[in-house]
Amino acid sequence: MSAKRIKSAEKRLKPGRIHAVLTTLGREIAQEIIPAGAVLPPENELEARFGVGRGVVREAIKMLSGKGLVSVRPRHGTHVLPRRDWSLLDRDVLNWLVGQDKLDRELLLAIQEVRSIIEPAAAALAATRATKQDRQRINAALAAMEASNDQASATTADKAFHLAILDATHNPVLQGFRGAIDTILSAVFVVAVDSIAGWFEENIANHAAAARAIEEGDAKRAREAMEQVLGYTHSKLSRKSAGSVRRAARPSGTRSVRKA
Amino acid sequence: MSAKRIKSAEKRLKPGRIHAVLTTLGREIAQEIIPAGAVLPPENELEARFGVGRGVVREAIKMLSGKGLVSVRPRHGTHVLPRRDWSLLDRDVLNWLVGQDKLDRELLLAIQEVRSIIEPAAAALAATRATKQDRQRINAALAAMEASNDQASATTADKAFHLAILDATHNPVLQGFRGAIDTILSAVFVVAVDSIAGWFEENIANHAAAARAIEEGDAKRAREAMEQVLGYTHSKLSRKSAGSVRRAARPSGTRSVRKA
DNA sequence: AATTTCTTATTCATCCGATATTTAACATCG
DNA sequence: CGATGTTAAATATCGGATGAATAAGAAATT
Structure with missing residues (x-):
């Protein structure tokens, strides 16, 4: 009852919105754009930023936490963990780390x-x-x-x-x-x-x-x-x-x- | 030095329902109670089984897929992947593999x-x-x-x-x-x-x-x-x-x- | 009968809005 | 000044609704 079907052209690399959120955040953390110890924006801000629903943000962050990139605690926010805690042999983490020219x-x-x-x-x-x-x-x-x-x-x-x-x-x-x-x-x-x-x-x-x-x-x-x-x-x-x-x-x- | 946080050692081990679902399924997969290639019950059945909401099931499964234990495709269900794809150096996966007497x-x-x-x-x-x-x-x-x-x-x-x-x-x-x-x-x-x-x-x-x-x-x-x-x-x-x-x-x- | 095409049912993907829980920070009181 | 209670920000969870993808079955065609 809200948005019409978005027949957008990008059919290519679209394994879902959650993947986009995941890799974007993953890269930003890996590249230390969001440094260790910093807190990520709260869920509702991330929803707004990526234009996705709450569940998408949550699942993406859950995967980040599963790979040891962030620690999420109620009321305290989701903190970026030091690199020492990352799963450096995880395929995704490695990709985010080496994926850019930085x-x-x-x-x-x-x-x-x-x-x-x-x-x-x-x-x-x-x-x-x-x-x-x-x-x-x-x-x-x-x-x-x-x-x-x-x-x-x-x-x-x-x-x-x-x-x-x-x-x-x-x-x-x-x-x-x-x-x-x-x-x-x-x-x-x-x-x-x-x-x-x-x-x-x-x-x-x-x-x-x-x-x-x-x-x-x-x-x-x-x-x-x-x-x-x-x-x-x-x-x-x-x-x-x-x-x-x-x-x-x-x-x-x-x-x-x-x-x- | 060391050991000043010993008091918190025996905290209530209730890190949330997600954790319960995650470790239960993780163990069942690691123990091959659910063998490679099998499909997990659909989301609504898992909800019923664990008495949790949909989001909880989804986030748990997302973590499993993040660790390479399952692959989830629309309509096809969530399949257990062969051990070859698991993140065998992941702390959780290792725990599930090794955590039981099997x-x-x-x-x-x-x-x-x-x-x-x-x-x-x-x-x-x-x-x-x-x-x-x-x-x-x-x-x-x-x-x-x-x-x-x-x-x-x-x-x-x-x-x-x-x-x-x-x-x-x-x-x-x-x-x-x-x-x-x-x-x-x-x-x-x-x-x-x-x-x-x-x-x-x-x-x-x-x-x-x-x-x-x-x-x-x-x-x-x-x-x-x-x-x-x-x-x-x-x-x-x-x-x-x-x-x-x-x-x-x-x-x-x-x-x-x-x-x- | 075999092959193709269409329909459908199942299941995951996402959104939404409400409520509960946690806990850091603040305020209050003795 | 310190202990304690309150608040509020943020996550945790819920459940219902809708959309999208697709495998399997049904129907139609040859």
Whole structure:
């Protein structure tokens, strides 16, 4: 009895209003636009701001609190919690953190540090436990990396490679890192876009070594190879630590991604 | 220092109806009482079952979906997702998985495997980065372990030890494992309760070695000592793999926890 | 009979307005 | 000045209504 059906054109990314509220608030918190300790506007203000009903706001905030971003207490309001309490391995939280250009470089390095703890160990386990299918998947991803001739497919293949190794551990908890690794790899590629030209040609040998070690069931060598893979990435990231993004697009050299 | 809020320890555990619905459903899913692929009862049935309003059911389910336990689609119902999609490092999810006696031993071993990846690396980092306060905290926890004469305080001290090391890495992502480690340690103690008698006296030397290595900034030795700590635990767990929980209350020998 | 199309019933999505509960801040009293 | 009671801001919950999406069944067509 109120609004006519809004036949608006945006049919694309519309998984519901609650998703919009959730990601908007999530990003604002992750980006520290709303700093830790601050209180969010009360529910009725948020309703007005987003033009949604109370239930939508509440469900969005419930999800935020489920991910440890806010703590909500009656009468006191919903407070933004310190980063220490966030579920930093949650896919959504990670997306909000790295989704924008404000990306906290210190945090990215911390994440990479965790990767370089997890992934070499995962490679070692994969060498022990990988089934034939696992190995096929890993090798296929490697082949795709070698064959890719543009950044998009190279990125996809690289992700597939790391995720395949994670799955090959057959440890469900490690597999739980899939979402995190996926998101992080995207962020790494974005941040290091101007170093990426020589990335694969220099680093693909390390990937190949890891794949071969897994193929042969050599846990020790698999671990070491993966350490090299991540060590290389880390050096690329930390080298350009001060935010001057020197060169964004690299228009001319499409061929440089190709394998030598 | 510490412990001035002990009085609030036994607060009325009535964090609201949402919490009741959430944990009940969460546990039923984690325990596979509602198996993967099954659909939850529709909202109105859940309202009736729990005697709550629609919003409560919705917000609880929203949190479940936020943790990857269910996927909800209009008309299709809310489906339980396979474990592969769950946020296995989420504090709540872990609690539901581990909170009951049905505890999946295979999963527990998988979790321990992740611990034995994370924690030795964390110890090594702690050896490099621990501040004076960090070291004090670690040593205090160790001392508490050595001094504790009942299982409760021993458990608490052991947790504090591991969490202090995690914090001493000064890596926020690693610190994000705090909740998971905390929960897991509780579960480990419960499961291994009948092996726990000699646990500390046998394992406390490993803990002490780790603390000393961190104190001296020796990353390599810290890693190795922590590997020993976890290796010991793992052997205790896997040895009694076939679920015969001998249910040892150990009424008489309180002193055996004490350091030799 | 098989395939396509249409209808419908179920279920989630959202909105609304009212009431209850919580508790920080304030006011009052001894 | 301190203990205690009151208030009010904010969340918690309720329940009814409406909208939207879709899977399954019904109907129509070939």
